[in-house]
Amino acid sequence: MAPPLALLAAALPLLSYLDAKHQLTYDYAMISSMLYARIRCTLLERRGRLCPFYCIEEHALSPADCGRLFLIYQGREYSYKEGYELALKYAAWLRERCNVQRNEIIAIDFMNKPAMIWILLGLWALGAKPALINYNLEGDRLVHCVKISTARLMLIDAEVKKVLEGAEGEETRRKLETAGTSLEIIIFDEATERVVETWKGFRPGDEERDGVKLPDMALLIYTSGTTGMPKGAIVSFLKLLYAGCFVSAWVGLKKSDKFYTCMPLYHTAATILGLVTTMTVGSTLVLGHKFSTKTFWPEVRSSQATVIQYVGETCRYLLAAPPSPDDKDNNVKIAFGNGLRPDVWVRFKERFGIPTIAEFYASTEGTSGSWNLQKGEWGVGAVGRNGSILSLLLGGGVKIARMDAENTELFRDGNGFCIQCDYDEAGEVLWKLDPNDIGTSYQGYFQNPKASGEKVIRDVFQKGDAYFRTGDLQKRTRDGLWYFMDRIGDSYRWKSENVSASEVSDVFGLHPAIVEASVYGVALPNHDGRCGCAAIVISPPTSDDEVLQELSKWVTKLPRFARPIFVRVVKAPGGLEKTGNYKLIKGRLRDEGVDLEKVGIVGDVLWWLKNDEYVPFGKRDWEGIVGGKVKL
Known part of the structure; x- marks a missing residue:
């Protein structure tokens, strides 16, 4: 009888073949990350610790972690202990000066800077809900976003206050202050910041945050409004924490890592997938003020960032900058984000010496996503990747449905049901919902039931089922890769x-x-x-x-x-x-x-x-x- 080691050696080629064919190792890592995120969210809910405030508090009160770097901004460093103490000062100021109460929605119109993070944490500590306003908005679009949030207090960064100045700005301010609720506007300048930082901080009691459930609203993030006025997407505690926990496990984020982002904090990418993700682990967030090809790599190098975040066309702009002998002089091991196009993908990796691309597909209001941790040559350009096991486990949760000839409407057969696309056939991505309890996974748009309902489709593949419409066309291949094709309407x-x-x-x-x-x-x-x-x-x-x-x-x-x-x-x-x-x-x-x-x-x-x-x-x-x- 052959010894065990000899049998194992003989089986290795077969095991390697099966792993390559069915992506067993990749699926194991994905499933482990998903289970970790789900279990941690469930435990946090049971313990009454869903609020992200508890993430920074845990590290700040730990003797081993309190001195670790929490935030780096333009060379200024804050430890977890310092960040926590500032969050308590801001919470005290928000309660005592602004009378912010639990479950209140407060509008924030800020550029990227530490004060915005302290405000977020202070509001969460009080059990309040931030509404993150796009700092590029002005006029009627700005008024619309604040009005639909129902906020009675708006904090505006001094850098953004120009939207309230001049003839048009004064008219905007008049509309804001008279639109529905009586809105108080506070311009957050350097003087105000100094006042808050000298305020006597206090820790709001746990009763301010007790009783929160996973589907409850954690904050409002607005859609870009490219086809109309922006809508306020409800971001639940489930989405906030599941995303943060999953991403940290999926990319293997450690406490020693430094995560660089200059994406705007008013959006999901920087706030949820940047700030919350780093807080769940206890790693460092390196925050850039704004994206610029001139400051991106200098900030990455000076901070020794190990992970960088991209969105949309940012990688293309970095590639378009003149080549430098310092291009590969960085510690980056992973570029993480969404929207990296296939024509940029390989060139970006090669020029800047980045071994891994962590590309994903999701939406602020959506209920699921797809993920591709891409190394080497295989999987370039894909927004998602599933092996045999993951496809079997999650196959019912995501479908690609055939479109009509114009690619504008879902095609239905003679029985009135949609048809699932074949491999390599583009169709709309649909995410399965519980038809009897849609609100558990999909919260929709704040105070906009009509727009929320338009994203849900019923009786799709069988009578009584329900799916979330992504509005995006994708195709999948036999080897488990998913490719983004177009927004519906763009084809x-x-x-x-x-x-x-x-x-x-x-x-x-x-x-x-x-x-x-x-x-x-x-x-x-x-x-x-x-x-x-x-x-x-x-x-x-x-x-x-x-x-x-x-x-x-x-x-x-x-x-x-x-x-x-x-x-x-x-x-x-x-x-x-x-x-x-x-x-x-x-x-x-x-x-x-x-x-x-x-x-x-x-x-x-x-x-x-x-x-x-x-x-x-x-x-x-x-x-x-x-x-x-x-x-x-």
Whole structure:
């Protein structure tokens, strides 16, 4: 009989094959992280310790952890003990000066800075609910966000106070102070900060935070409002803590790690996946004031950050910066975030020497997500990854449903049910809900039952079931990879074919002289469907003519029907319009189409594909299309 070691040695090749085929090791790590997060959330609920305030308190009162770094901001360091003491001062000031009470919603309009974190922790200590306002908002959009929050107190960073100054700002302030509740506005300047830091702090009693359940609201975070006014997404304690606990376990975050983010704290990425994630472990948050290619890497290097956070197009902008001999001079082991496009992925890893990309897909109001911890070459560009075991365990919780020919509505069969997509077929991602208790996992939008209800679809694959509509198109492969394709509405139909705007954007983004590219469909007179248009930003000192000559050959990488007929060269100093979280906005581009009067008024230039060559698009060409003399 062969000895055990010999049997094990003989079995190793088979075990390695099975692991590679079914991703057993990867699934084990994912399932372990999910179980850890779920168990910890359940225990915290039972112990009455769901409030994130308890996270910093635990480390601050621990002799082993109290001296550990909690926060680094522009070279200033705060230990967990110092951060905790400041949180208590802010809690005392908020109660004694502002009369903040439990369950009250307080609006915060701040740039990234330590004071915003102390305010968050102070409000949570009092059992209050922060409403995080996008600091880019002004006018009616700002008034709308504060009004729907029902806040009677608004704290505004002195850096943001310009939205209340001048004729328009004064009108905004008047609307804020007279919109529904009687709103008190406090400008939080350096003098106010000094007052608060000298306030006598106190620890609010546990009764301020007792009785909280996982589905209860922890804070309000607003949608970007690209298709209308922003909506206040309810972030529950379940989402807040589960995300923080899961991410810390999934990426292997340790107390010795330093997590760098310059993403805005008013959004999920920095607050939940940055601040809360680091607090659950006791690691260090390195906070940047605002994203800038000039300060990003210097702050990462000076802080010796081991994890960096990205969102949307930030990695593309970092790549577009001039190369430096210091590019690989960093301690970063993981880049974590969402929205890293395939055309940027490998180049970003190679240039900055980052071994691991932790890409995920989720939404602030959503009920689930997908995750891809990518190393080496396999899995590049995927927003999710499942092995055989994970697919079996979670397969019923997430579905990709077939869309109609226009990719605008879910397709239903003769029995009225949706059809699950085959492998490599794009469709809408749906997340399963408990049809009898939807509120446990999906809280929706604050005081907006109509918008909340529109995200829920029933009788989907069988009578009585319910799913959350993500509004996004994805496809999955046989080997367990999930790929983001488009937002519904971003894909378009041309020449009886569906075109993925994201796939076309990726091809344009690979061109070395193109810094940004956004692809969308535009309606044309006398033509069916929507014609492709690519808005691009050209990197100086490359001339428009140089790119014009190269693009005709470059787009042959695409099927003929997917090659954009039009190219719009954007001349605005800031490039393409983006949300505050660095996601591209297409609405205005799509509405302006290729009407020369609308495009020219902002100084942009149009080209079109004529006889397989991109050439300038002029007034006579537009008149030919309008008059029906030109058929594309």
